[in-house]
Amino acid sequence: MEDYQFLNWSLLLGSFGILILIGYLSSRAIKDSDAAGFLVAGRSLGPFVGAGTIVATGFSGWGFMGSPGVAYEFGSIEVLGNFFFAPAMVIAVLYFAHFLRKRAEELGSCTIPEYVSQVHGGGSRIERWVKGVAAAITIVLLLVFLTSQIKAVGLLGASWLGISLTESAVLMIGVIILYTMLGGLAAVAWTDTLMVVGMCIGAVVMMVQIFTDVSLTDFVDRLNAVDPELLNPSTAAPYGESKSSVFLVLPYAFLFTAVLPYMAVRFLAFKPSVKMHHVAIWVAPLGCLLSLVPIIGLYVRIAHPELADSDQAMPAYLATFLHPALAGIITLFILFAMKSTANSLLHTVSSAASHDLRTALFPNSNASNQRILWINRSWVAILGVVGFLMMLFAPPFMLSWLGILGSGTLLAVMIGPVFISSFWQGNAYGALAAMFTGLVTSGSFLLFTNVGWVEGPLYGCLASSVIYVTVSKLTQGVASAAVARSY
Amino acid sequence: MLSQSWTMEWFVYLNAGIIVWSLLAYGYREFIYKGGRGR
Numbered sequence: 001m002e003d004y005q006f007l008n009w010s011l012l013l014g015s016f017g018i019l020i021l022i023g024y025l026s027s028r029a030i031k032d033s034d035a036a037g038f039l040v041a042g043r044s045l046g047p048f049v050g051a052g053t054i055v056a057t058g059f060s061g062w063g064f065m066g067s068p069g070v071a072y073e074f075g076s077i078e079v080l081g082n083f084f085f086a087p088a089m090v091i092a093v094l095y096f097a098h099f100l101r102k103r104a105e106e107l108g109s110c111t112i113p114e115y116v117s118q119v120h121g122g123g124s125r126i127e128r129w130v131k132g133v134a135a136a137i138t139i140v141l142l143l144v145f146l147t148s149q150i151k152a153v154g155l156l157g158a159s160w161l162g163i164s165l166t167e168s169a170v171l172m173i174g175v176i177i178l179y180t181m182l183g184g185l186a187a188v189a190w191t192d193t194l195m196v197v198g199m200c201i202g203a204v205v206m207m208v209q210i211f212t213d214v215s216l217t218d219f220v221d222r223l224n225a226v227d228p229e230l231l232n233p234s235t236a237a238p239y240g241e242s243k244s245s246v247f248l249v250l251p252y253a254f255l256f257t258a259v260l261p262y263m264a265v266r267f268l269a270f271k272p273s274v275k276m277h278h279v280a281i282w283v284a285p286l287g288c289l290l291s292l293v294p295i296i297g298l299y300v301r302i303a304h305p306e307l308a309d310s311d312q313a314m315p316a317y318l319a320t321f322l323h324p325a326l327a328g329i330i331t332l333f334i335l336f337a338m339k340s341t342a343n344s345l346l347h348t349v350s351s352a353a354s355h356d357l358r359t360a361l362f363p364n365s366n367a368s369n370q371r372i373l374w375i376n377r378s379w380v381a382i383l384g385v386v387g388f389l390m391m392l393f394a395p396p397f398m399l400s401w402l403g404i405l406g407s408g409t410l411l412a413v414m415i416g417p418v419f420i421s422s423f424w425q426g427n428a429y430g431a432l433a434a435m436f437t438g439l440v441t442s443g444s445f446l447l448f449t450n451v452g453w454v455e456g457p458l459y460g461c462l463a464s465s466v467i468y469v470t471v472s473k474l475t476q477g478v479a480s481a482a483v484a485r486s487y
Numbered sequence: 488m489l490s491q492s493w494t495m496e497w498f499v500y501l502n503a504g505i506i507v508w509s510l511l512a513y514g515y516r517e518f519i520y521k522g523g524r525g526r
Binding site for chain 2 (some may be wrong): 030075076077079080083086087090094220225231232233243246275276277278280283284285286287291
């Protein structure tokens with residue numbers, strides 16, 4: 001076992017070296033001479049790197065650790081539910097990304113809060129309010145999500161390397177901070193692309209192992225022998241009572257890709273000449289490959305139906321069915337899945353603080369490009385450390401809950417100003433009201449009721465969208481007067 | 488085989504569907520509709 005621990009350390013340190021090298025090379029390639037270099041990779045992403053970073057960020061550690069656990073407990077409904085992220089990403093890339101990129105390019109937006117404020121206009125004062133509020137909510141909710149990702153990556157790294165959670169979390173977040181500071185979004189996107197390749201290799205290796213061990217017929221028969229509900233459920237639990245509830249994941253995942261600042265900012269970072277069907281042709285196979293991973297939960301269920309904790313499905317699989325050396329490599333790829341989400345979250349929260357909040361609070365600042373770059377980099381380090389400290393003090397049960405609360409609620413906050421505004425243009429007052437409504441509604445559903453994790457944010461989205469339109473219509477006169485006063 | 492599980496039936500058909508859709512979108516944009524910069 002000691003030999004394999006040495007191998008695990010070698011894999012980790014080797015991967016760290018490569019990630020930091022990519023961060024360095026990307027900083028050289030992009031030449032962070034202005035804010036757009038750090039914030040949107042100088043709008044330089046090509047189809048494959050763009051697709052890689054979208055898929056890697058969207059498929060977090062949940063797909064590798066949480067989802068197989070849910071599949072172990074509830075069966076194939078989770079395989080279907082988790083899969084919907086793949087078509088949702090393809091739809092968002094094909095039918096929304098071009099619009100968002102074009103409009104952001106025309107306005108000169110480098111982040112989603114900035115885009116929201118510029119799209120709604122209304123005079124410099126109200127624009128600053130919209131940008132500041134969007135940035136503040138983004139920071140709070142995504143820091144919560146980042147905390148859960150740091151804890152997840154720390155826990156897995158600790159058991160893999162035989163060290164404590166704190167030591168492991170310091171190592172992982174330290175490297176993420178380093179390469180994100182070096183190269184900004186370009187470093188995040190390039191490392192994501194490397195990591196998504198690793199994640200896909202991991203998925204293929206595990207599927208080959210499973211289906212060379214059991215035939216499909218045998219697999220179905222043995223699952224039915226354990227419980228026929230696993231393959232043919234009469235409800236969509238844990239997604240809801242009605243079978244159709246699982247299909248709600250598709251609109252949820254579409255909004256997740258199109259609206260969340262750490263996903264949607266990738267659309268702003270594409271080269272203007274990149275055609276979105278060239279991106280979708282990569283997103284589809286990568287997403288489909290990664291959506292196979294929860295099948296592992298079903299496989300472990302037929303081999304070890306007695307697991308006390310379903311969350312142990314993936315660790316049990318790695319320990320039981322793979323050679324320790326191969327299990328070590330697959331664990332590295334699972335760490336990649338978590339890190340590729342964590343680095344995107346860190347980049348987005350630090351951009352919201354260093355760019356959006358700064359320009360909202362100090363609109364007349366004349367800081368040089370060099371100084372702005374160092375402000376951006378400093379905030380990456382500051383918020384990385386804050387996320388780590390929050391992880392140390394967050395109650396253990398909150399691990400997955402924090403992720404759902406952070407991303408789901410932010411989705412309800414952003415739907416009106418980012419998505420509804422693409423086909424019905426509201427004003428800044430509508431955007432502000434929609435953001436508060438989404439925050440309160442989705443947050444309350446998730447914190448104080450028993451509705452599912454998909455339903456709560458979707459109710460929040462509905463309320464937020466209605467308020468966006470209603471308040472924009474009611475304040476049409478006020479908004480026009482404010483614009484007139486500001487000029 | 489697939490008819491034994493409505494979830495896996497949807498899973499397989501939707502997987503195939505999204506790959507075919509992305510290919511059709513690629514073919515359409517690349518060879519039939521060429522309007523719009525960067526679209």
